[in-house]
Amino acid sequence: MNWINGETPEGFLEAKTLGEHLGEIVKIRGSVHKIRRMTGFAFVLIRQRKGIVQGILSPEYTPFPLEELEEELCGNFTVEVVPEERSKTGFDLRILAVEILSRPKALSPVVLNQKNLDVNLETALNYRPLTLRHEKERAVFKIQAEMTRSFREFFHQEGFTEIHTPKIVYAGAEGGANIFALPYFGKEAFLAQSPQFYKQMMVGVFERVFEIGPVFRAEKHDTSRHLNEYTSVDLEMGYIASFQEIMEVETRMMRHLMAHLEENAQEELRLLGVTLPSVEAIPALKFSEAKALLWGEEAGAEFSPDLEPEEEKRLCALIYEEIGSEFVFVTHYPTTKRPFYAMEDPQNPEETLSFDLLFRGVEITTGGQRIHEYGEQVAKMNRRGMTMEDFESYLMIHKHGMPPHGGLGLGMERLTSRLLQQDNVRRATLFPRDTQRLIP
Amino acid sequence: MNWINGETPEGFLEAKTLGEHLGEIVKIRGSVHKIRRMTGFAFVLIRQRKGIVQGILSPEYTPFPLEELEEELCGNFTVEVVPEERSKTGFDLRILAVEILSRPKALSPVVLNQKNLDVNLETALNYRPLTLRHEKERAVFKIQAEMTRSFREFFHQEGFTEIHTPKIVYAGAEGGANIFALPYFGKEAFLAQSPQFYKQMMVGVFERVFEIGPVFRAEKHDTSRHLNEYTSVDLEMGYIASFQEIMEVETRMMRHLMAHLEENAQEELRLLGVTLPSVEAIPALKFSEAKALLWGEEAGAEFSPDLEPEEEKRLCALIYEEIGSEFVFVTHYPTTKRPFYAMEDPQNPEETLSFDLLFRGVEITTGGQRIHEYGEQVAKMNRRGMTMEDFESYLMIHKHGMPPHGGLGLGMERLTSRLLQQDNVRRATLFPRDTQRLIP
Incomplete structure (x- = not known):
């Protein structure tokens, strides 16, 4: 027999509270929304239940290879919240580790990471999920x-x-x-x-x-x-x-x-x-x-x-x-x-x-x-x-x-x-x- | 043209708040739940959306004739909340006026004003309303x-x-x-x-x-x-x-x-x-x-x-x-x-x-x-x-x-x-x- 105590699970942080954790190493989770490849590093946008956060994936911070990431992959991300004046949010998120939870099997038939969903109503409804x-x-x-x-x-x-x-x-x-x-x-x-x-x-x-x-x-x-x-x-x-x-x-x-x-x-x-x-x-x-x-x-x-x-x-x-x-x-x-x-x-x-x-x-x-x-x-x-x-x-x-x-x-x-x-x-x-x- | 301002209507009091109005004349509304005829007066139980209150209908307080009341009649009642030590609630409700809103057309086929609803499940469900x-x-x-x-x-x-x-x-x-x-x-x-x-x-x-x-x-x-x-x-x-x-x-x-x-x-x-x-x-x-x-x-x-x-x-x-x-x-x-x-x-x-x-x-x-x-x-x-x-x-x-x-x-x-x-x-x-x- 086992006992269920109603424990709350380990805390994962949401986009809007990250600013309260400057200088800390924390965990976030979500889907890879978009990958922006730069020279020597990449911006990885992570979509959460509310909001999207931007992490930096660089060999400087993690041995995790960029090729392992793809859009709509679900994962847990260990990140360091580093104060950064030039950033809109006031901080950079350095990705230290990635735990892959699941991978998509195919590319999405509709583009989910542009500003607007650029399809007609019929298509939007056909692919509603x-x-x-x-x-x-x-x-x-x-x-x-x-x-x-x-x-x-x-x-x-x-x-x-x-x-x-x-x-x-x-x-x-x-x-x-x-x-x-x-x-x-x-x-x-x-x-x-x-x-x-x-x-x-x-x-x-x-x-x-x-x-x-x-x-x-x-x-x-x-x-x-x-x-x-x-x-x-x-x-x-x-x-x-x-x-x-x-x-x-x-x-x-x-x-x-x-x-x-x-x-x-x-x-x-x-x-x-x-x-x-x-x-x-x-x-x-x-x-x-x-x-x-x-x-x-x-x-x-x-x-x-x-x-x-x-x-x-x-x-x-x-x-x-x-x-x-x-x-x-x-x-x-x-x-x-x-x-x-x-x-x-x-x-x-x-x-x-x-x-x-x-x-x-x-x-x-x-x-x-x-x-x-x-x-x-x-x-x-x-x-x-x-x-x-x-x-x-x-x-x-x-x-x-x-x-x-x-x-x-x-x-x-x-x-x-x-x-x-x-x-x-x-x-x-x-x-x-x-x-x-x-x-x- | 007319304007709807979102006004809240005139206050009718609920059973549980009546104790806060000792000595006042207030309005309550509800169905006549039960009439208990005594010598020279009657207790009138009024069922509200929450709780039941007991009023006293007596020629001493109102010219309204008892014969006009019947069970399941809906009405507005003007009552005086009179402090009364011997009452469980701490007050008596003297009915001063009754405004009849509607009358039932027949006696209820099930008894609604006893402590328990004394019918089998089948009957209870047939008469659910x-x-x-x-x-x-x-x-x-x-x-x-x-x-x-x-x-x-x-x-x-x-x-x-x-x-x-x-x-x-x-x-x-x-x-x-x-x-x-x-x-x-x-x-x-x-x-x-x-x-x-x-x-x-x-x-x-x-x-x-x-x-x-x-x-x-x-x-x-x-x-x-x-x-x-x-x-x-x-x-x-x-x-x-x-x-x-x-x-x-x-x-x-x-x-x-x-x-x-x-x-x-x-x-x-x-x-x-x-x-x-x-x-x-x-x-x-x-x-x-x-x-x-x-x-x-x-x-x-x-x-x-x-x-x-x-x-x-x-x-x-x-x-x-x-x-x-x-x-x-x-x-x-x-x-x-x-x-x-x-x-x-x-x-x-x-x-x-x-x-x-x-x-x-x-x-x-x-x-x-x-x-x-x-x-x-x-x-x-x-x-x-x-x-x-x-x-x-x-x-x-x-x-x-x-x-x-x-x-x-x-x-x-x-x-x-x-x-x-x-x-x-x-x-x-x-x-x-x-x-x-x-x-x-």
Whole structure:
């Protein structure tokens, strides 16, 4: 028998802390990112999980032969941190010894050590396991990891409880054809389009809940803003006085996000040349006002009952020009375009107490207040010709007491992609799924 | 146009802070949990997202008629916090006004306001949207939410980056028949059995990564420890000196978990009468040693190449009796029972550098070191008759340089269930999926 004590392993240093070890001999580890051959010595760039450090390999300091090194080789490096005024970092790293941990078997089909990853999107995605090693590519997902962390931190502060709801479900929340079906032990099941029903159920339990997890949409659109699987940031909250409360929460959430990134992802943002938007007050205009702004007051009656991608883009541009906000809420979407659980405006049942949040030209959030009264929900489902039996467990909450509530779902990849001003949401998705792409 | 400023709404107080408002008139909100009719007045128990408070409804303090109240009604309550020595809390809550937010349409089919939820598992799950409202049921998931939080906090401290990998995949990591298939735009796709391939790919990018998300197993077992969808806590780490490092990380992770729960879930643990295990050093014994301990040295050759559930139970009991540990690592599982990416022990290729962590009678984690050399991986796949083309994108990482690495997957519901000493893992799953259950 052996004992596992939870010991922490021998310390390997990271790029940013090396400056604290001037004059010392320390160990670092990483992949050989690039070798720059000079006369009589070489600069060896070592890529770590964060950052790249430059070592000097010279027969003056080590008998280790340069020919033994190659790009993408993984190793442990013993180095001496020697103060050097002429160096940007304030020190030189003299490589004293190299322990080779593994060697690549072939040259990388994509160049990983130039300033930019110079391949088209298709190639970048085909070689994703390699291209993600590029500094700028991985920065995207470091930022995304910090975004997720920021949201959870915010939710915790505001009294939300995290839930994990099933992705194999008996009915879709959004309905329609955009749903993946699969055989499930002799029955037909579906992949969840959103945690909608479950998060509402959980409002009766914890009042405020959130989930950050995958959702699935079988949309046949192959556009720069659609994915067939994405990460949804969902929240749902009870005891709201009005649906505006949900927008207030999202505004605070965005504010918290930007402050968090400023503090925790500065290097990555700088590397990508990203400017964070300011989130003071966010303007909110009604769907009908938005249409009027886009098309003029008269054109009213002929509008499609939704905002088309082009309209979202133009609306954002208009708002930014006129009042400088990169965010805009559009509220009161037509009842016909919103799902059966959306609460109608008591002042005008053709409009719902719902909203989208648009950011830099794209819708990143859909939210709204839900119906909480049993009679009202059943009546609406009847009007839509729905079968009540299919939703028995969902309707339990309405039948047995629910507070007024609402929530939102935010697309993580879309937000990341707009924040980083990318041309395609796939760039903000580790391993995107679309109608053509299932690999890697 | 309207402006959303991110304002926080009017304050409603929570049970535990009421004591700080002696003599004041404040607002609380919640569901009517129970009404206790006395002579001339009534105690009204109000269930909040955390805890239950008791108010006094009397014509002496309010004209609001008792008949208007019913269980599971949601409301806002204006109350006066009156110091009262004879009360356990140190105060009485006099209800001055009630604003009814919603009424249930029917009596709950399950009793939610007794000390225990007195129904069998089947009923508890059928009425999950309601039964989760029971204090002891929801405590389970409050604890689970804190467990998740604790893991992430730990991962962040130890330099792991969070990733989101696809659940619709082109190949299963575990192989075999236990995989759900679905049609995907004219192709066949599968639901991920684990993020295995993707987390390994990401080790080449961030060195240390983690994901907490759903995984899917089409197992036909209908036992108290199997689920067809569960939440997997996955980590993967590069530059390991040996597979023991992964167990050291898990030991620290468990230690961090217990300390976190002690601090953040005390009330829930007390409510459920749970004693947390101590996590000092965790014993680790080889698979062959475990078998010998269970069956005696001689019986060696006839063993099945895995630990059966009954064996895991007995082994845990033996270890607990002999050395007092509720955790035990079993290492060096037979190569035949481990997947194609498992690294074999150079000293004995019939054993892998792998481990399971058993806790209170059940396996909660499987982990180990993975093959990182391309040639070694390809040779092993060939020996198993696998088609290399199916794994081209996975093998990219081996081909183009990977550090020695390994990781683990931990079943969130199993761990919760053993921690709370429940008789069935479904009790630790919000909305369990098994061969029979797809609803709710």
